[in-house]
Every structure is written in structure tokens, then in C-alpha cells.
Amino acid sequence: MVKMSGSQALIQGLWSEGVRAIFGIPGGQIMPVYDALYDSEIRHILARHEQCAAHMADGYARASGHPGVCMATSGPGATNLVTGIATAYADSSPIVAITGQVAKPFIGKDAFQECDTIGIVTPITKYTLQPMEANEIPEAIKKAFLIASTGRPGPVLVDIPRDVQTGVSDISIPDKVEVRGYKPHVKPHPLQIERAADLLLNADKPMIWSGGGVIIANAAPQLRAIAELLLAPVVTSLIGKGSFPENHPLSLGPIGMHGRPEANKMVCETDCLLAVGVRFSDRSTGRFEEFCQDASIIHIDIDPAELGKNKKPNLPIVADVGIALNELLAAIKRKLAKREETAWSKRVEEIKEQFQNSSFGESKGYQPQIVEKIREILPSNGILTTEVGKNQMWGELYYKVIEPRTWITSTGLGTMGFGFPAAVGAKVAKPDVPVVDLAGDGSFRMTENSLAVCVDEHIPVTVVILNNSSLGMVEQWQRLFHDRRYSAVKLSGSPDFVKLAEAYGAQGFRAQSIEEFEKVFKEAIKSDVATVIDCPVAPEEDVFPFVPPGRGLKDILYGAESA
Amino acid sequence: MKLNEKLYTLATIVENKPGVLFRTANMFRRRGFNIESISVGTIEQDGLSRMTITVYADEDTAEQIIKQLSKLIDVIKVNVLDEAEIVKRELALIKIQIQDSRALTELTNYCNIFRNRIIDVSPDSMIIEVTGTPDKVDAFVQLVQGYGIREMARTGITALQRGSKK
Numbered sequence: 259m260v261k262m263s264g265s266q267a268l269i270q271g272l273w274s275e276g277v278r279a280i281f282g283i284p285g286g287q288i289m290p291v292y293d294a295l296y297d298s299e300i301r302h303i304l305a306r307h308e309q310c311a312a313h314m315a316d317g318y319a320r321a322s323g324h325p326g327v328c329m330a331t332s333g334p335g336a337t338n339l340v341t342g343i344a345t346a347y348a349d350s351s352p353i354v355a356i357t358g359q360v361a362k363p364f365i366g367k368d369a370f371q372e373c374d375t376i377g378i379v380t381p382i383t384k385y386t387l388q389p390m391e392a393n394e395i396p397e398a399i400k401k402a403f404l405i406a407s408t409g410r411p412g413p414v415l416v417d418i419p420r421d422v423q424t425g426v427s428d429i430s431i432p433d434k435v436e437v438r439g440y441k442p443h444v445k446p447h448p449l450q451i452e453r454a455a456d457l458l459l460n461a462d463k464p465m466i467w468s469g470g471g472v473i474i475a476n477a478a479p480q481l482r483a484i485a486e487l488l489l490a491p492v493v494t495s496l497i498g499k500g501s502f503p504e505n506h507p508l509s510l511g512p513i514g515m516h517g518r519p520e521a522n523k524m525v526c527e528t529d530c531l532l533a534v535g536v537r538f539s540d541r542s543t544g545r546f547e548e549f550c551q552d553a554s555i556i557h558i559d560i561d562p563a564e565l566g567k568n569k570k571p572n573l574p575i576v577a578d579v580g581i582a583l584n585e586l587l588a589a590i591k592r593k594l595a596k597r598e599e600t601a602w603s604k605r606v607e608e609i610k611e612q613f614q615n616s617s618f619g620e621s622k623g624y625q626p627q628i629v630e631k632i633r634e635i636l637p638s639n640g641i642l643t644t645e646v647g648k649n650q651m652w653g654e655l656y657y658k659v660i661e662p663r664t665w666i667t668s669t670g671l672g673t674m675g676f677g678f679p680a681a682v683g684a685k686v687a688k689p690d691v692p693v694v695d696l697a698g699d700g701s702f703r704m705t706e707n708s709l710a711v712c713v714d715e716h717i718p719v720t721v722v723i724l725n726n727s728s729l730g731m732v733e734q735w736q737r738l739f740h741d742r743r744y745s746a747v748k749l750s751g752s753p754d755f756v757k758l759a760e761a762y763g764a765q766g767f768r769a770q771s772i773e774e775f776e777k778v779f780k781e782a783i784k785s786d787v788a789t790v791i792d793c794p795v796a797p798e799e800d801v802f803p804f805v806p807p808g809r810g811l812k813d814i815l816y817g818a819e820s821a
Numbered sequence: 822m823k824l825n826e827k828l829y830t831l832a833t834i835v836e837n838k839p840g841v842l843f844r845t846a847n848m849f850r851r852r853g854f855n856i857e858s859i860s861v862g863t864i865e866q867d868g869l870s871r872m873t874i875t876v877y878a879d880e881d882t883a884e885q886i887i888k889q890l891s892k893l894i895d896v897i898k899v900n901v902l903d904e905a906e907i908v909k910r911e912l913a914l915i916k917i918q919i920q921d922s923r924a925l926t927e928l929t930n931y932c933n934i935f936r937n938r939i940i941d942v943s944p945d946s947m948i949i950e951v952t953g954t955p956d957k958v959d960a961f962v963q964l965v966q967g968y969g970i971r972e973m974a975r976t977g978i979t980a981l982q983r984g985s986k987k
């Protein structure tokens with residue numbers, strides 16, 4: 259027990275959780291914490307908007323696997339975090355958000371900058387805590403990190419009244435905490451594992467659908483071993499890209515609305531689907547009723563509520579994906595030494611051959627080429643984040659992710675403006691690898707103020723803008739489904755992005771051709787200042803193939819003429 | 822209630838602290854489930870409360886409700902009570918108008934038949950305490966409706982499983 263303030267206890271608690279960087283913005287009701295931070299070795303990165311602070315913490319978490327921390331003051335500071343917290347919640351990313359609150363005597367009195375932060379974030383957090391005495395802070399922090407980072411990860415918010423931050427008390431930092439109602443079920447039932455192995459081994463056309471849960475559980479090696487033993491092709495969800503190397507002969511890429519056609523086609527043919535760490539998102543499956551109608555589905559997930567939520571599996575297994583895949587691999591190994599080439603594995607080769615180098619839409623334009631060029635130049639451990647829109651979908655289709663945690667994108671919430679601050683967070687977590695944000699002009703303008711953070715804090719990330727002067731994805735939908743009635747999609751009035759970058763003290767380039775792009779991109783990723791590469795592209799270049807909303811995965815459109 | 826729906830009674834043990842009822846009820850709202858009745862009170866263990874929640878749902882929805890409830894960190898345990906092995910009670914306080922002495926006599930008789938208690942009488946009204954299954958409360962309310970119910974408070978269902986099973 260040592261006499262200290264609540265704020266000092268908070269900083270010590272964060273330090274003992276391994277926190278070395280915090281993304282945030284100070285303000286009236288969190289100033290005692292910032293005062294304590296002054297004496298600490300924790301790096302504080304001053305975001306220019308709290309939404310970016312939350313996305314940075316999220317990017318940090320996804321790149322590193324450790325919880326990211328963001329901090330804001332009460333009222334507008336806290337409410338600005340909301341989009342970032344909801345994004346992390348939708349994608350099961352572990353962030354801990356710390357917010358200041360007005361002093362206890364003012365709570366409920368509509369004090370200046372008071373808002374019911376806990377009430378606002380309850381539906382978009384895994385848990386919330388509000389310590390009401392200084393000596394409750396260390397335990398609250400420990401609980402926050404435990405809950406955020408274990409089981410199915412997610413955001414946890416800790417709201418601390420100002421007088422609790424300043425309160426001085428005899429405080430000790432606990433080594434361990436118990437949360438009575440929180441016991442994630444991690445061990446799979448052995449009989450279910452045996453049954454899963456038998457189902458997969460007896461199937462003629464086994465297939466694996468791998469999701470974000472595999473990346474979270476660091477279970478990519480086990481997944482790969484199972485796929486190779488079974489000669490089962492692997493498809494992923496959008497967030498699951500990187501859970502299986504996409505340059506592997508058994509990889510078919512992501513399924514879904516803008517998934518690879520070979521993946522969507524083959525998932526309609528499988529007779530036994532092993533779905534691991536996925537939540538059967540409608541964007542992945544298309545119409546639930548049509549999805550894998552004739553296949554038996556084995557679903558492994560740590561969150562019991564995901565099993566049967568959207569699609570009833572034949573064999574549901576609640577477990578930590580890593581442990582379950584380890585045991586499944588052992589069970590398969592006991593029953594199978596090596597599998598020779600099958601009709602199904604030949605079909606995989608065939609279909610890959612058919613689609614790998616084909617172009618979709620009217621022309622294989624400039625945008626897919628840029629995306630492929632980024633892949634060609636970035637090392638396999640280089641990190642690509644994306645914004646939301648066409649840029650993301652081109653990334654999904656054309657960017658082959660090799661290693662886990664090198665593809666960071668907002669899938670569940672689909673948050674425009676996510677990619678750039680997430681790239682900043684990822685670069686803080688992994689300063690030695692190049693980090694690139696694949697952006698659209700619409701998304702980039704939502705959080706471009708993170709350029710100031712990059713320059714100020716020497717965080718050299720590269721932003722590649724596929725600049726079509728429009729809200730391109732919406733425009734594409736209006737073209738295809740709203741009879742070309744373009745409503746509010748033209749983004750005129752954007753600044754010159756090269757000059758904008760320079761105005762911030764960053765580096766700006768314009769690339770008009772793939773050759774120019776290659777040259778400046780190589781320079782950018784080696785540069786020690788943040789770089790924006792503006793690539794003016796045609797707005798009419800649509801993203802194909804495309805499974806229209808509300809349809810099954812077999813109804814793929816390859817171009818506008820089939821829409 | 823739709824054709825394939827039935828009544829589920831969920832005995833939900835939760836942490837007794839601020840915000841838990843909000844978080845629990847909000848889960849139902851957020852996921853589009855409807856609470857039929859909910860009653861909350863402390864239990865034999867310190868720091869815990871019991872929420873008795875009833876819902877009409879089909880089997881899949883009920884399963885999802887139970888899983889989503891169990892997922893809440895402040896929820897310690899969710900038990901689905903076996904409808905055949907359940908003791909259910911509801912308390913209602915009903916304030917009824919007394920028009921004349923005949924009404925008074927009749928209402929007093931009804932209370933005896935239903936084994937209710939008259940807990941307050943004033944010159945022109947009385948308060949009756951009804952305890953029993955929700956059906957019994959419904960039946961009594963229907964019976965006395967004609968006399969003029971001035972006010973009524975019902976607690977919602979609370980329930981326990983019979984016997985030694987916990």
C-alpha cells in the first residue's frame with residue numbers, strides 16, 4: 259500500500275498492464291490523469307480528434323495483438339470516441355477507452371460537459387467500469403484489460419469522475435483479479451473434436467472458412483496444417499484475410515459480396531464446411547438460407563452466442579479457436595497420414611486457373627493494378643490498412659495477404675475514415691515495418707487531420723488515395739440499382755492532396771500512371787516522413803465481381819452488363 | 822404470441838450493482854427481443870440479485886436470448902425453468918371502487934373464494950392483495966372489472982423450480 263492519487267494509480271496500473279503508448283486528447287475532466295502522465299514513461303500520442311484516437315488504439319491492437327488504449331475527457335471527448343469504440347466492437351478488437359467524468363457531486367446535475375458515457379456506450383462495449391473511489395482504480399484497470407483481451411476480445415470503457423482521479427488514498431496494484439460472471443469456455447469437448455475430424459475426413463469436398471477469430475487466436479499455423487493434411491481449400495471472411503496465406507495453392511481468397519469469384523463458387527459446392535472464428539456476417543454469406551445449403555457445417559467459436567445466431571451449424575463447438583484447431587489437427591493426424599490428390603483438390607486448381615488472371619468489369623483498370631503493385635513492393639510483413647468503399651473492395655479482391663495481422667480493415671461497422679488513424683496505430687505498434695493506408699478521397703477527408711499526428715510524432719505511414727472525386731461505392735450502387743440517379747456522391751471541393759500533405763509538413767506525390775506510382779511508392783515506404791500519394795482515377799471504374807445485396811453467393815455479377 | 826412460440830421463464834442471477842438492469846434490458850431492446858415480464862429482487866447470496874424474465878419465443882430465438890444473456894459479464898447464471906416443475910407467483914394490489922354495501926359484500930366474498938386479502942378499506946374504495954399464478958390474477962381482475970378498478974399494480978412473475986434441483 260502506497261499513498262497516491264487515483265490518477266497515479268491509473269498510470270501505474272496501465273504501466274503494469276504493459277501499456278507503453280496512449281492515444282488521446284486532454285480536456286477539463288481528465289486533466290489530473292494527464293498531470294500524472296507527465297511523470298510517466300508512457301508515450302502519449304496527441305490525436306487531433308477523439309474518433310482517430312480510438313481508431314489508432316484499434317489499429318495498434320490489431321497489429322500487435324495487445325490491447326490499445328485511448329483516452330478522452332468527458333462529454334464531447336467521450337462521445338467523439340463512440341464511432342471508434344463501435345468499430346472495435348464490431349470487429350472484436352481489444353481496446354481500453356479511458357474517459358474523464360465530472361466530479362461525483364456533479365453527476366446527474368447536467369454539469370458542464372457531463373454526459374452519461376456509460377449509458378451511451380453500453381450497447382457497443384464488451385463491458386464498462388466506473389470506479390467511484392481512488393482505490394478502486396487499479397482493480398478496474400486490471401478487469402478492463404482482462405475482459406478486453408480474453409475470450410472474444412472487445413472494447414472496454416473505464417469512466418472516472420474527476421474527484422476520483424484526484425482522490426488520494428492508500429492504494430496497491432493487485433496482481434490478479436476475478437470477474438465472477440466471466441469465464442470464457444476455452445476447451446472444446448473431445449467427442450465433438452472427434453466428430454469434426456470424422457466429418458471432414460469422410461467428406462468428398464471439405465472446405466475451410468477462416469475468420470478473424472483465427473488471427474486473434476494466433477492459430478494460422480494450425481489452420482494451415484489442417485488444410486494441407488485434408489487438401490481442403492481455404493476461403494476467408496474479409497477480416498480473416500491473412501489467417502491463411504493467400505499465395506498458398508489451397509487459398510481461394512475471401513468469400514462474400516466482393517469476394518473472389520473462385521471462393522464464392524467453391525463455397526457453393528462444398529459438402530462439409532469447417533467455419534472457424536467467423537460470425538456468419540450477411541456480407542460474407544449472402545442470403546443465409548442459400549448459404550451452404552447442402553453442406554454439413556462445423557462451426558468453432560469462442561463466443562457461444564455466435565453458434566446458430568445467423569445459421570444453424572450441424573456441429574457447434576464452443577472453444578478457443580487455437581486450442582480447438584490444435585486438438586482437431588491431432589485428431590486428423592491420428593486418422594490420416596497423407597492424402598493424395600483428390601477430384602476436389604484438382605477442381606481447386608482448375609477454378610483458380612480459370613479466375614486468377616481474368617479481368618472483371620469493363621476494363622481491368624488502373625485501380626486493381628495499383629493494389630497489385632502495392633503487394634508486389636510491400637514485404638510480406640508490411641501492413642495494409644484500408645478505408646471503406648471501393649478502395650477496400652479492390653483491396654479485398656486484389657491484395658494477397660500473406661501473414662496474419664498485416665491486413666487491417668473495418669469490416670463489421672464499415673467505418674469510413676478508419677484506415678488512416680488505424681495505420682498510425684499500427685505503425686506505433688510495429689515501427690519497423692512499412693504501413694500503408696489504401697484510401698479513397700471520401701474516406702481520407704474524414705480523418706485527414708491525422709497527418710498532423712504523423713508529422714508531429716514522426717510516424718511515417720503512407721497513404722495511397724484512389725482519388726475518384728466521388729463517394730465511389732455509393733455511386734456504383736446508384737449506377738447499378740438506382741438507374742444512374744446520382745444523388746450526393748460528387749466530391750468536388752477537395753483540396754489538392756499533394757499540397758495538403760505538404761501543408762502539414764508531410765510529403766505529397768501525384769501518380770498518373772502505374773510506372774509513376776511504382777516509383778513514388780517505393781520512395782514513400784522507405785521515407786521517414788508520412789507520405790500521401792494522390793492517384794487520380796476514373797470514377798466509372800466499378801468493383802466487380804459483385805454479389806448484389808440480398809442474393810445468394812452463386813449470383814455473381816461480373817460486370818455492369820449482367821446487373 | 823405466434824404459433825411456434827411458447828413461454829420461457831428465465832431465472833437470471835446477476836450482480837447486484839448499478840447499471841445491470843439497464844444492460845440486461847438493453848440487450849433485449851438492441852436485439853429486438855420482447856420482455857413479457859421482469860421482476861428483480863435480492864437473493865440468499867450477498868451481492869447477487871435474481872431477475873425472473875419471461876418471454877414468448879420460438880426455440881431458436883429462446884436459445885439466442887439465453888446465450889446473449891449469459892454473455893453479459895454481470896450475468897452469473899441463466900436457468901431456464903422447466904414449465905412443468907415450476908412454482909410461479911405474481912402479486913397484484915388492486916384498488917376497487919365501492920359503490921354500495923352490496924358491492925362491498927360481493928367483493929368481500931370474492932376475496933374469500935380467491936383467498937385474497939383485503940388490506941385497506943376506505944368509505945368508497947378498498948385495496949385487495951392478490952397473490953397467485955398470473956392466471957389467477959387475470960381471472961380475479963376480470964371478475965372485479967365491472968366494479969371499477971381505480972388503480973392496479975402488478976409485480977410481474979417471480980418463480981422457483983420445485984424440489985431440490987437448483
